[in-house]
Amino acid sequence: RVSLREGLKAQFEEEHRDGRWIRRWRIAASPDPASTPATPPTTNEAPDIQITTFRTWNEFGLWWASLAPPLVDDKVRAKALELTTGLSEPTARLRALHRYVAQEIRYLALPLGIGRYRAREPGEVLSTELGDCKDKFRLLASLAESVGLTVEPVLIYASAKRTFVEEAPSPLQFDHVIARARLGSDEIWMDPTAELVPMGSLPRSSRGRPGVAL
Secondary structure (H helix, E strand, O other), X not given: OEEEOOOOOOEEEEEEEOOEEEEEEEOOOOOOOOOOOOOOOOOOOOOOEEEOOOOOHXXXXXXXXXXXXXXXXXXXXHHHHHHHOOOOOHHHHHHHXXXXXXXXXXXXXXXXXXXXXXXXXXXXXXXXXXXXXXXXXXXXHHHHHHOOOOEEEEEEOOOOOOOOOOOOOOHHHOOEEEEEEEEOOEEEEEOOOOOOOOOOOOOHHHOOOOEEEO
């Protein structure tokens, strides 16, 4: 599936060769006299061309969820019970779990290969006390599930404000995972990587961003 940026002026060419379809978009433009080689690119625009093998957002969501499902084992269950002992209210239990993941699990990202998308197992994150945003989300969701709570992932692009392209269901539209929980009529947002931001709030870099909730 191919999505072109709105307003893109490009010459499209297509040919069939050796059993393959080859598609080209040729763009000719004069350099902006106000720009230099060191000028950073505009970050609020979508890429000119986006290509994805996902046909729908539902298909993409199922793929992403399969890489970071909650996993409750003995280590996770024991840690969750340790953190929530004496806490009967769901909100208090969730706050204790979020505080632990945000403040005690240090941030470390190693985006190599499928590791860019697949979250490590929660038990491993507990042992190393290291993890990136998807690792932290998966650990939080697993701890929450072990005490009867549900935490959902929300994918956003946090590095900069950027145009979201609904026609291109692709992981390249996101670079960060935050979390959402529903407790009764309350919707609670969390960023498990923001150690100084309390549950129910998001850091400035995560606010006002389009995203996909899974």
